[in-house]
Amino acid sequence: MAPILCTPTSQLSSESNAAQTLHLLQRCSNMEELRQIHGQMLKTGLILDEIPASKLLAFCASPNSGSLAYARTVFDRIFRPNTFMWNTMIRGYSNSKEPEEALLLYHHMLYHSVPHNAYTFPFLLKACSSMSALEETQQIHAHIIKMGFGSEIYTTNSLLNVYSKSGDIKSARLLFDQVDQRDTEALNLFHRMQTAGIKLDNVALVSTLQACADLGVLDQGKWIHAYIKKHEIEIDPILGCVLIDMYAKCGDLEEAIEVFRKMEEKGVSVWTAMISGYAIHGRGREALEWFMKMQTAGVEPNQMTFTGILTACSHAGLVHEAKLLFESMERIHGFKPSIEHYGCMVDLLGRAGLLKEAEELIENMPVKPNAAIWGALLNACHIHGNLELGKQIGKILIQVDPGHGGRYIHLASIHAAAGEWNQAARVRRQMKEQGVSKLPGCSVISVNGTAHEFLAGDESHPQIKEIDHMLEQIVERLREEGYKPKLGDLLLDLEDKEKETAIHHHSEKLAVTFGLISTKPGMTIRIVKNLRVCEDCHTVIKLISKVYAREILMRDRTRFHLFKDGNCTCGDYW
């Protein structure tokens, strides 16, 4: 069949015919009818008319009609589809299971020099967002600027959304790397949006704040809060919730409380965000107070509130209180505990050393245990040196979760702690054979608004010489205080001396050391680590907090540690 060239005014179709077909298309409700209309259009030549053809396409490609393939056959036969038609197809694929097809269409569109309009990019970026295509997003971003859509509100909000959402840290990093590299796209985006007088609305702000919370970048978060105040944006319940969460996760609970205080409508989710905030800071007693205050204020807790409060109890070792709450969930509030709640309880019992009880809970609970449940128990075995059970659980976990590097590392270090070096090596081999890699530990410290990132053994920092020198001094000084490096479960095939060197160059030690050289005495050092803090580092940082009279606030994978006068708020359980 010959390709069809649509024209705005087709000679072949009478006006009344066109009007009638449009009417039919508008009322069309299923594919069968549509096929008939399509047939008629082909017969009468109306398919050559741009508007009816566009409508036909839009119907086929709309998300709920579910006949994208049909739309494609129609589209492919049109000789020179107009911008609307291209957009329609891109939109269709962006909502489909093959969003990459949207990108391909976009390439064709570029190739054929079809002009873009304001609708093109939001559809395209949606496709990027659903496939986490960060590199493509950057390229498209460049096109957006080049083609002059850089200040179009839908387009910029879509961009912001992809950047803050695609692939957890990577994307958001791009947004916030501006601290280091002033030229990154995202900073430009923010700047351009501001200079163009574009206001970020609540929804855009929510995603941006979430990125801040994930990364723990307090400065950025504050900047956005300031933006909200400056533009007098109303803090609705969701924005408030995320703002509180951001402050809590960035280590500034006091500011979270301020936000809470100023909010007019305090629903259960806002209270829950506060309670969860106290939880990750290990401030369990206060979390309980808030939990009570909430109910006094007439707000009923929901399932998530219980997750929050049980986590708070867990991190603070409040076993008795947690048991009462757990029991009251169903009896008083009518909630059946979910797997998350059981997870909290297993974690809580395990941390408290009540391994037997934790195991019993798992056996008797009405839901099938998942990887998180076993993970909590495994962690407890590790903390309390229950090697036998630990090895058992470790094996189960590797079966349940074979692609998760952390599981192998955990099991291997349990073997190592038992002095079973061969076994430890075997687990590591197994991990290698499975092609599983360990997520590298990474610590970030912000100094004067600049983020400095350290990996273990990282030599790339411009001041690395100074840091190394200081680190040596620190270790010397701490040895005088009785510090001995804990090499016990270090898994490298190295001599002790080399192991020491390795352990002393863990990312968190590098970050703390850098903090000591680059901030004024007495200033709190703030660090965010992507994994759990290592045991030796935990000991060293406690000592540093005493010897160098510094407060060090560190967020690791699970919670905050506030090191002060030689102690840590986690009470050495984490």
Next chain:
DNA sequence: ATAGGGTTAG
């Protein structure tokens, strides 16, 4: 014809 919202166990 347009994009995008929330707090939760390990």
